[in-house]
Amino acid sequence: MYRNVILVGFMGTGKTTVGRLLADELGWTFKDSDAEVEERAGMAIREIFAEQGEERFRELETEALRILLAGEKRVVSTGGGAVLREENRRLMAEGGLVVALNAGEAAIIARVSGDPNRPLLQGDVEQRVRTLMEARREAYRFAPLQIDTEPLTAEQVAAIIREELPV
Numbered sequence: 001m002y003r004n005v006i007l008v009g010f011m012g013t014g015k016t017t018v019g020r021l022l023a024d025e026l027g028w029t030f031k032d033s034d035a036e037v038e039e040r041a042g043m044a045i046r047e048i049f050a051e052q053g054e055e056r057f058r059e060l061e062t063e064a065l066r067i068l069l070a071g072e073k074r075v076v077s078t079g080g081g082a083v084l085r086e087e088n089r090r091l092m093a094e095g096g097l098v099v100a101l102n103a104g105e106a107a108i109i110a111r112v113s114g115d116p117n118r119p120l121l122q123g124d125v126e127q128r129v130r131t132l133m134e135a136r137r138e139a140y141r142f143a144p145l146q147i148d149t150e151p152l153t154a155e156q157v158a159a160i161i162r163e164e165l166p167v
Helices: 015-026 032-043 045-052 055-066 086-095 105-112 125-142 153-165
Strands: 004-009 029-032 074-077 097-101 145-150
Touching: 004 015, 004 045, 015 029, 015 074, 015 153, 032 045, 032 055, 032 074, 045 055, 055 074, 074 153, 086 125, 086 153, 097 105, 105 125, 125 153, 145 153
Parallel strands: 004 074, 004 097, 029 074, 097 145
Antiparallel strands: none
8 A cells, every 4th residue: 555646747747636536536635745845835836946046945845755654644745846856855755656647848837937936937937937847857767657638627637647556
């Protein structure tokens, strides 16, 4: 039995939407690592980036994952860059079933364009998405379950994940 389900993937792949739905269906608790970081830091992620830098944000993210994954019966949605640290990947792999949600570049751009709460997308959104997707492409491959969310509804994605969980 998996203690938790951990959702990884690029921004805009549906981690939060699927995570909330899956947690509700399983009767588990939904946790968002970005929300945990904001709560612990007492400021928004964009403020952390602006005032303390990305490295500090990544440190806070690791702390949040350590806390969240120590529990059980949680569906944890992670930030898109959480997989960049080896320690985070290890915590996730030890913490439960890791599921990578994927989507194509055009779908991602359509989903995240105009969202002011994404500090890594400031400037030319299309170019930033392309650059970040290329840099992170391999980082998501450690997840044993890979799901292309583009042609699916959130309900269908949740159903695929539920099928992987022992009854």
